Amino acid sequence: MTQRVELATLRDRLAVDELISEYAVAVDDGDWEAYRGLFAPGGRADYRSAGGTEGDAGTVAVWLAESMRAFSVRQHLIVNRRVRFGVLEQDVGDTADVRADYVNPMRLAAGEGAGAPDFVSGGRYAFGLVRTDDGWRLRQVVIEEKWRRTPERTAPAGVG
Template identity: 30%
Template sequence: MDATDRLDVIDTCTRMAWYADRRDWDRLTEVFADKVTLDYTSLNGGEPVTLTPAQITDGWRAGLGVYDATQHLVGNHLVTADGDSAVCTATFQATHLKSDGSRWTLGGTYRFDLARTGAGWRITGVVMTAVWSDGER
């Protein structure tokens, strides 16, 4: 993997958080492959799910919509690649604010699986591992 690919992988993962926080739902769909496996079981229980970008966006619009603002900070990216596949692991801190001043902050790690497509790198899987939280969800 060359430096350009590495930066493109990191940029794709960063744009996921950026577009979600900006509520830019149309652009958010662009970072995902046609089918994406999401694993948020460390937070919500249950089983991982495979969804389309539109289904992800609809779910996040509803889930994040209860907050007046969110900020997902993603950093410490580690990228490995094998041909047209890549894995990016990163730490995150996500703050969720309501107008009444209540705040819920969550920290942990992401594992992004990505595939190189004709349109660039696209996320095919996300595993979010919650490590800590503060405040009331």
């Protein structure tokens, strides 16, 4: 591998990592316009394993906005990111698959119970990315919830 290829790959890895971080921040901050902007045209998300929905980025953003109202504090910690670059139309490096684990602590909104107990879940994300004229964008997000800890009362279904 030449130095030029190594530098381009490093630059792509940093851009992919930034996109995943932007995803977490958009969800945590409830910035649904930014969330939609992270997706390539036709991009989709699947939150069904966490009790949620599946669909295009706009549809899922509407669902997330409604579901996340139950929580005053959200913090997606996305770690152990494994990036693999793929081939699109014969060009190496124009797609990427990222597998990353997550822990997602959230605090129920005020008035939702004594002491606003925590809701915490964990699992794995599968992100499919594509290089576009606007940089790296999500073509697919699939969440695989593996566990959840809820307060004594039942937390709202479909959060993740």
